[in-house]
Amino acid sequence: MSAAARAVGAVLRDTPAPEPDGTRDPRARRYAQDIIGLHDRLSYRRLPLEFRGAPLSLVEDPHGALVTVTGRDSQFPSRYxxxxxxxRLAQYLRLDWISADAVHRTAAFHEPLPHSPVENIHTVTLCARSGKIRGYVGLSCSADTESLPLDSACRIPFPTEAAHxxxxxxxxxxxxxxxxxxxxFKRFLRDQTMPRDEQYTRVPWHLMLGIGEALLTLGDGVxxxxxxxxEHVALRHLRLVGFDLHVVEGTSPHLRxxxxxAPIYRQTVVAKPFAAPVPxxxxxxxxxVRSYLDxxxxxxxxxxxxxxxxxxxxRTGHRPDPARGGTRR
Structure with missing residues (x-):
């Protein structure tokens, strides 16, 4: 990571960044703008070289000038x-999907570090030339201290289940x-500043490939x-790479x-909850996908x-699940 990355706590006021609209507090708007500018400046070119142990997936794409690495929490050096x-935080601030007031109030410059009983999985797509993050998707584990049956009344709901x-x-x-x-699945993201070129098109496929290879490596672990x-974003890609999705229609998600x-569920088009076994x-x-990318x-x-x-x-009989309801909590 560059020297700028090591100074991640510093406020960079010389980088233009779009101003989040989701707050009336000018201090929160300025802080959010500074955080967006900060993360726009960071480079992760050395991340694949400094990874701890063999990654769950490594995709090198000279045609698209992209590199994608997938690994567990512990495989990423702390600063990375x-x-x-x-x-993740900066992209959500750009999209007004997270409260700028809350970010300012807590002086956050990244989302909370994981403290989970099982490690989370992160897939990061980098521009091979600049080292900038161009895409991200994560897989977050259960908060249950011990693994419980999926129909256990004692299990802790996943965040999606709680919101919906x-x-x-x-x-x-x-x-x-x-x-x-x-x-x-967490934060299926493509860098909001990217021009709509070939890299832009390839990023979601890099993310799907990285996750897919990680699932193959982990076997029964996921x-x-x-x-x-x-519907027109992640659900489309998940179906195309073989997931037989059970999608529940008609929910009214909200957070306190x-x-x-909370702002993520105030959009005109709201995300639909889904679940699926690994194909x-x-x-x-x-x-x-890999053969096309390479x-x-x-x-x-x-x-x-x-x-x-x-x-x-x-041909294999996969169909989107027509179910329009689920078990309400």
Whole structure:
């Protein structure tokens, strides 16, 4: 990480950044603008070299000038993990999906560091030229101290379940499957400052590939995923890479006004809660996406990739789950 990254607590006032609209407090707006500017300046070019141990996935894409690395919390040196969590915070401030007042009040410059019984998983896509983060997606573990059955009345709801007031996991309960094998998708993000070029198009596929390879590496460590997402964004990509999603319609998610994340559920188009088992044939989808990214595929365009993925999904019988409800909490 650059020297600027090591000074991550410093306020950088010389970097123009869009002003968040979600607060009337000018001090909070200025602070949010400073945090956005700070993280715009950071470079993570050396992250793949300073990773602790073998990554769960490493994708090098010379055609798109992108590098994607996936690993557990402990595999990221502390300063890099804080920087990645800072990227998440800055992107949410740009989008007005987090309270600038709360960020200012707590003097936060990154999202909280994880303190979980099982390690979280982070996939980070970097520009190979600048070292800037271009995309991010995470998998967050259960807060249960011990792994509990998915239909246990004692398990702690995942954040998506709590916000939508719904139980997404009981339908997958069976012997030998516990809450420490369920992970929630977090922060499916692409850098908001990116121009809409080939890199922009490739970033979501890098993120899906990184997560897919991590799931293959972890095996039984991750059996079920859940989260909430918008139909035309993450849900589309998840279906294309083989996830047979159970999507629950008609929820009215909200968080307490005191919750820093409350603004995310005040949008016109609200994310839908979903859950899915890890696809048994995820390696097939991985091979199609990886071969296109590394230039060894016979497919000539992204449209051809999408058509191939969708056709395989149709042949293997995957269909979006038509369920329109779930178990309410």
């Amino acid at each position: 993990l804080k920087g990645v969590l800072g990227f 007031r719904i139980d997404l996991l009981a339908r997958y309960a069976r012997p030998g499957l516990g809450t420490h094998q369920a992970f929630e 059996r079920v995923v859940l989260g909430d997402a918008k 006004e005191s919750d820093p994340m 048994a044939d995820i390696s097939w989808y991985r091979d199609v 230039g060894t595929s016979d497919l000539a365009s992204w449209q051809a990739v999408i058509t191939t993925l969708a056709a395989h999904r149709g």
